[in-house]
Amino acid sequence: MHELSIANHLVSLACQSVRQEDVTRVSAITIRVGALACVHPDSLKFCFDAVSEGTLLEGAELRIISVPVVVYCPTCQCEIELPEIQPLRCTVCQTPCGDVRHGNELELESIEVVDASD
Amino acid sequence: MIEPRILAVRTKILKKNDELARRMRAEFVASGVLVTNLVSSPGTGKTALLLETMKLLIDRGRRVAAIVGDLETDNDARRLAESGAPVRQIMTHGCCHLEADMVRDHLDGWDLGQLDYLFIENVGNLVCPTSWDLGESLRVALLSVTEGEDKPLKYPGLFNTSDVAVITKIDLSRACEFDRGLALKNIEAVRPGMVVLETSAKTGGGVTEWTDFLEQKKGP
């Protein structure tokens, strides 16, 4: 259950990112999660709701963009997107590929805020 | 009705952990201590292998210490302390992995310059520790012959981010009908070219080779 720790880090990073802005609330936040990070979306959303309670993020929608695994194939000399997290092998020429270019992402992409009306 | 505004952030969620780990790694490297993070399922044999490894390193005159993470209890720290080395236990109370700040908080009072090796035994878990950099220079994924040859395929994230794999409990290979070739093939599939060592903490088999590997990583 690393989702709880990830949610904690996410909420503190997001709160820090909107601190300087004059916002009344955060309506949504978008994150990118690589397939290899093995994050369970429902469980992350559940943890996010719990952790964000009482912060500016309370009630914000958590949007998760899933990032597939992309490896670099030394034989084809190009990046190959894989349909599954394993095997890490080029789908064109079957070469084993350990050079993972995408799939480990855990990134806060953007925050949708509602500004304070003046 | 006020239109929502989008703030582009594009920052790693674990940035705080990553930055701390980076600073810790710089300090470890500057102090000349090789820091190793051992990751596996519960019961793969991390503590058993570590105890044999630490004893052997101490026999060779090396200065070693260990930090061990568990959900509860300090059993593993007490077992490792039999080696005579300083050992500290991190009780995570439910957290399924170690984070860089937990390690930092347990380094207090240790003079890193007086150490050759620092081992960090992670909480037994194949998924959660993967995303958390602890400032180590060597991440080890362990797999025992009793848990099935397909572990690397099921948990490619761990094996792909590790520097070396260790197959443990090889004394039980025959009883478990362990297919060594298949295990090596599966490791190769998720981390081509990965160095794989094979050990038994029970018979001592492979422990010397594993320790020599560490000594080579450590350098003079």
Ligand SMILES: Nc1nc2c(ncn2[C@@H]2O[C@H](COP(=O)(O)OP(=O)(O)OP(=O)(O)O)[C@@H](O)[C@H]2O)c(=O)[nH]1
């Ligand atoms: N036969 C055999 N048994 C082993 C070996 N290594 C460990 N064991 C046994 O396997 C069990 C678990 O070993 P540990 O060293 O505690 O495993 P661990 O990975 O540290 O476990 P956690 O810290 O709980 O995740 C113990 O009963 C050990 O005696 C080995 O090489 N051969």
Ligand SMILES: [Mg+2]
């Ligand atoms: Mg242990």
Ligand SMILES: [Zn+2]
């Ligand atoms: Zn290819």
